[in-house]
Amino acid sequence: MRDEPIIVDARFCGPPRSGNGGYVCGCLAARLDGTGPVAVRLKAPPPIGRAMRVEVMPGGARLLDGEAVIAEARPVTLELEVPACPSFEHALRAAERYLGFDTHNFPGCFVCGPDRGPGDGLRIFPGALEGGSSLLAATWTPDASLADASGLVGPEFIWAALDCPGAFTRYPLAEGVALVLGELAVEQAAELRAGEPCILTAWPLGDDGRRRHAGTALFQAGGRLVARARAVWVEVPAQDWG
Numbered sequence: 335m336r337d338e339p340i341i342v343d344a345r346f347c348g349p350p351r352s353g354n355g356g357y358v359c360g361c362l363a364a365r366l367d368g369t370g371p372v373a374v375r376l377k378a379p380p381p382i383g384r385a386m387r388v389e390v391m392p393g394g395a396r397l398l399d400g401e402a403v404i405a406e407a408r409p410v411t412l413e414l415e416v417p418a419c420p421s422f423e424h425a426l427r428a429a430e431r432y433l434g435f436d437t438h439n440f441p442g443c444f445v446c447g448p449d450r451g452p453g454d455g456l457r458i459f460p461g462a463l464e465g466g467s468s469l470l471a472a473t474w475t476p477d478a479s480l481a482d483a484s485g486l487v488g489p490e491f492i493w494a495a496l497d498c499p500g501a502f503t504r505y506p507l508a509e510g511v512a513l514v515l516g517e518l519a520v521e522q523a524a525e526l527r528a529g530e531p532c533i534l535t536a537w538p539l540g541d542d543g544r545r546r547h548a549g550t551a552l553f554q555a556g557g558r559l560v561a562r563a564r565a566v567w568v569e570v571p572a573q574d575w576g
Contacts, residue, residue, distance in 0.1 A: 336365045339385035340397060345454065346444045346494075348515075349575045352379035354444045355515030356497025360490030362397045362407045363520065365390055371412035371521035376514075377403045379575075412521045414549050414564050417469055417537060419557040424463060425471035425533045431461035432472070433505045439512040439572050446498035453477050456491075460499040460536050470502055470536040474552075481528035492552065493520050496563040499536035500548030504567065512572035513546060515565060522561040524554070531555040544569040 340361050342353035359374035365388055366372055378399070380386070387398045394408040420428070434441075434448055441449040445456045460470040480491040501513045526532065532552055539547035546567040552560040 336390050337388055339387055341385050342380055342382050344382050347382060348443050348445070349379070349440050350442060351382065352575075353382055354494055354497065355380075356518055357444065357490050357494040358397070358405060359407070359497075359515070359518045360488075360493025360520070362388065362395055362405050363493065364489050365395050366407055366409065368409060369522075371410050371519060372407055373410040373412075373517060373519035374405050374407045375517040376405050379514075380404050410519050412519050412562070412564060414562055416549070416551045416559065416562050417535060419533055419535065419551070419553045419559075420463055420469070420471050422473060422531065422533055422555045425473045425535075428461040428463045428471040429459045429473055432459035433461070433502065434459060437506065439507075439575070443498065445494050446502070453479065456495060458495060458499060458534055460502045460534060468503070468537055470499060472499060472534045474532045474534055476526060476528045476530065476532070478528045485527045485529075487526040487528055489522065492522055492526065492561050493518065493563075495532075495534060495552055496520055496550045496561060497565065499534050500550045500563070500565040501546075501567050503536050503538040503548045504546050507569075510572050511569050512575050513567040514570050514575065516545065516568040517566040518563055519565075520561060520563045524558060524560045526552075526554070526560050532560070533557075539564070
């Protein structure tokens, strides 16, 4: 299992020709032993429909396409203060203000693409909360296709859900610019069942040149923390990824 190849199905795309970053990072992170936080750095776009080799080693793992390194995973200590969870009703209203409805570099993205239908994509649409806060929020109810036989949502889909909301803390983007995931560090605190209504939040954590840092969190509808994440996003020419 730990060394089995990873093949990204076309359903789990981010940009049209590559896998969703959070999903791929989650698939690789699941190959590590232990239950603590893990960071995965993407080194190249994950191809769709091609078997990628997994190398597990002391202290981490690598994902390879031939000899090219696609991603590297390692255990980390995640230092991240999570803002208070908004109510489900406030998150519902925030999602109505999702900027991706008007302009989106990757409208077919598995996580945040408005072109994906219910039961196919995750349809997570983070928008600004009322009152001028920098915190974004969205709602999500995991589909049964994302769960195992016991009804638990797979960790790769938890990672996927925590991925895209962070990018929208930087929207709207400049003309011709897209954001792609560079690194995602996740700590999961609780399990999640299919059909369970959830709240996602995202907030900016500063900039470093072309790098954009963001935090995200996933909660049960009642406010219990399921998982938190810290992401690094990189500005790239949109034409190279469309």
